[in-house]
Amino acid sequence: MERRLLDAALDRALDLAERGPLTGGNPRVGCVILDAAGRPLAEGWHRGAGTPHAEAAALAAVPAEHRHRLAGAVAVVTLEPCRHTGRTPPCAAALHAAGVAEVVHAVADPHPAAAGGASWLADHGVTTVDAARAGLDPALVTRAHELLHGWTTAVRRRxxxxxxxxxxxxxxxxxxxxxxxxxxxxxxxxxxxxxxxxxxxxxxxxxxxxxxxxxxxxxxxxxxxxxxxxxxxxxxxxxxxxxxxxxxxxxxxxxxxxxxxxxxxxxxxxxxxxxxxxxxxxxxxxxxxxxxxxxxxxxxxxxxxxxxxxxxxxxxxxxxxxxxxxxxxxxxxxxxxxxxxxxxxxxxxxxxxxxxx
Ligand SMILES: NC(=O)c1ccc[n+]([C@@H]2O[C@H](COP(=O)([O-])OP(=O)(O)OC[C@H]3O[C@@H](n4cnc5c(N)ncnc54)[C@H](OP(=O)(O)O)[C@@H]3O)[C@@H](O)[C@H]2O)c1
Structure with a gap:
């Protein structure tokens, strides 16, 4: 998909992520889903521990009459989708099951239990894209790292x-x-x-x-x-x-x-x-x-x-x-x-x- 569309989606996902709480142990994450033609289909963000993750919130926001547009869709997320079942089911599997063909993430998940969503998706035929490696706007990638820095650092250092x-x-x-x-x-x-x-x-x-x-x-x-x-x-x-x-x-x-x-x-x-x-x-x-x-x-x-x-x-x-x-x-x-x-x-x-x- 065109870089211009992915940059705009990541920018929006970051705005959404900023709505999430700084407290409660979980990261602030935003997600924007584009259909195969690059048109915005749905968006979501994580509202805190125990509530749906950003990807699940975005998938749930797709109106029933537009669910067919999930086939071949691209999900742009600020943090790599999780692959573990915690208080909510794994997002990587939910995106795959919904028909999403490509997942772009800005920050890799350092959480020992949740990490590995991108490789799980790749193993299941979904194209996974690291935003920095794919040449998305470096200012947006830096913004994503800054937004999550406290959380990723806390998780990494325990x-x-x-x-x-x-x-x-x-x-x-x-x-x-x-x-x-x-x-x-x-x-x-x-x-x-x-x-x-x-x-x-x-x-x-x-x-x-x-x-x-x-x-x-x-x-x-x-x-x-x-x-x-x-x-x-x-x-x-x-x-x-x-x-x-x-x-x-x-x-x-x-x-x-x-x-x-x-x-x-x-x-x-x-x-x-x-x-x-x-x-x-x-x-x-x-x-x-x-x-x-x-x-x-x-x-x-x-x-x-x-x-x-x-x-x-x-x-x-x-x-x-x-x-x-x-x-x-x-x-x-x-x-x-x-x-x-x-x-x-x-x-x-x-x-x-x-x-x-
Ligand atoms: N303006 C500000 O930003 C601000 C903020 C806070 C305080 N203050 C002022 O600071 C003053 C109090 O100062 P303070 O230094 O006594 O307060 P503190 O740092 O809150 O307390 C010191 C006490 O903490 C205990 N402690 C716990 N871990 C420690 C460690 N690793 N090393 C050393 N002690 C440790 C010790 O008590 P034990 O003997 O019980 O183990 C030590 O006496 C007050 O005047 C207050 O108004 C100002």
């Missing part, structure tokens, strides 16, 4: 994608000398941070933050109501979490992991199927995670406030000279009221069209 968050004064402090820290950043930055909480599977803090700030760690909408999705609240450290601590209250669940072993913490969260985790501090826990190379993405909110004294966002990382500084890659900057947000990813991980990480 630990969640870890976002670290700091909210600091202009001089990099997270609290004043007396330990007070409410509020360094303004309402827009705090609303943004709450929106991010609603897009992660878990929030992790150390016992120090719980005891100093008594945060609720819930995700709230700008009008103060609980967001529909509440992340698991995780407190790490040996000290007790006070009975009256707000983190113990709902909505949603909380968990106390009495350890300093952050690899074990992430392994436990992976075991629970969590792929996107936000580390909200404090400085001790964040520094430990950074030293261990566990933080993938940093969200640094910076307020035009000077404190002059008080703890910094990050403690000693073992860097003694500027040549050894950890230089992160800026992915985005946003102005949030009077404050700024800088989103950066660790230099050791970045998406490529090969999907290598």
């Amino acid at each position: 630990r969640p994608w870890l976002l670290g968050k700091t909210a600091t004064s202009l001089d990099g402090r997270v609290a004043a000398a007396d330990g007070t820290s409410r509020w360094i950043t303004g309402p827009d930055a705090r609303a943004h941070a709450h929106a991010v909480r609603a897009q992660v599977d878990a929030i992790v803090v150390g016992t120090g933050t719980v005891r100093a700030d008594d945060p609720a760690l819930t995700a709230r909408t700008p009008d103060g109501r609980p967001a529909p999705h509440q992340p698991l609240r995780v407190v790490v450290g040996h000290r007790e979490v006070p009975d009256a601590a707000r983190v113990r209250r709902g909505p949603g669940e909380w968990l106390h992991l009495r350890t300093h072993d952050l690899v074990a913490v992430l392994a436990e969260l992976d075991r629970r199927g969590l792929r996107r985790v936000l580390l909200e501090g404090g400085p001790t826990l964040l520094s430990a995670a950074l030293r261990a190379g566990l933080v993938d993405e940093l969200h640094a909110y910076v307020a035009p406030v000077l404190l002059g004294a008080g703890p910094g966002a990050v403690g000693d990382l073992g860097i003694t000279t500027i040549a050894d500084a950890a230089r992160w890659r800026t992915r985005r900057t946003d102005r949030l009221g009077a404050d700024l947000l800088l989103v950066a990813t660790t230099p050791s991980l970045h998406p490529t069209t090969q999907g290598a990480a």
